[in-house]
Amino acid sequence: MKKSAMILSMILVMVCGAYAQELGDGEVEQGSAMSKIMKSSGSLLVRESHYLPALKTTLGEDIECEIMILKNLLSSESKEDLTLGLVLKAKEKYSTKSANIDPDEIEGLLASLELIQSEGLALVTTPSITSPKETGSSIELHYRTKDGMVLGVYESKGKMKYALKVTSTADWAYVSPKGITTLISNLKAALELFVGLHK
Numbered sequence: 001m002k003k004s005a006m007i008l009s010m011i012l013v014m015v016c017g018a019y020a021q022e023l024g025d026g027e028v029e030q031g032s033a034m035s036k037i038m039k040s041s042g043s044l045l046v047r048e049s050h051y052l053p054a055l056k057t058t059l060g061e062d063i064e065c066e067i068m069i070l071k072n073l074l075s076s077e078s079k080e081d082l083t084l085g086l087v088l089k090a091k092e093k094y095s096t097k098s099a100n101i102d103p104d105e106i107e108g109l110l111a112s113l114e115l116i117q118s119e120g121l122a123l124v125t126t127p128s129i130t131s132p133k134e135t136g137s138s139i140e141l142h143y144r145t146k147d148g149m150v151l152g153v154y155e156s157k158g159k160m161k162y163a164l165k166v167t168s169t170a171d172w173a174y175v176s177p178k179g180i181t182t183l184i185s186n187l188k189a190a191l192e193l194f195v196g197l198h199k
Contacts, residue, residue, distance in 0.1 A: 037083055
């Protein structure tokens with residue numbers, strides 16, 4: 001009996017270890033292409049920043065926006081080797097948090113923002129179910145990027161409210177409607193630049 005229990009526990013340890021390894025591998029894959037390049041060793045990078053209007057927040061701590069272009073001088077031979085993305089930076093009390101948004105994510109985020117602007121209020125005020133015993137409900141919309149930036153939308157006093165977390169460890173910043181308009185404009189500018197570079 002002891003021998004079979006020991007074998008079973010060894011199998012569990014091996015299976016759990018393999019599963020943990022798979023989870024760890026998945027987390028590595030989640031980062032943006034820009035983040036991976038900036039963290040890579042043995043590369044000499046040119047980092048070119050183009051500053052865009054900041055996103056206005058309700059508390060006055062604006063979220064900085066820039067288009068960043070990366071080029072590895074040791075491997076790049078043409079403009080196809082450039083890596084481009086939109087960078088969002090939020091200053092907090094003790095640090096600055098930032099997220100890199102790749103061009104392939106920009107289209108998805110733009111499509112999501114367009115859907116939110118056209119149908120968002122209905123989505124956050126219409127529950128899928130109602131329970132006779134519930135005392136209330138809340139509905140939120142969330143969009144997450146590879147770097148862990150989260151855009152959240154909820155309803156308050158009949159209006160949509162926007163909150164943005166630049167990284168999973170960052171504080172929530174409440175973005176004004178004007179800030180969301182600026183974000184859409186900045187995303188479009190980054191996408192236009194990316195398309196122009198790869199013509």
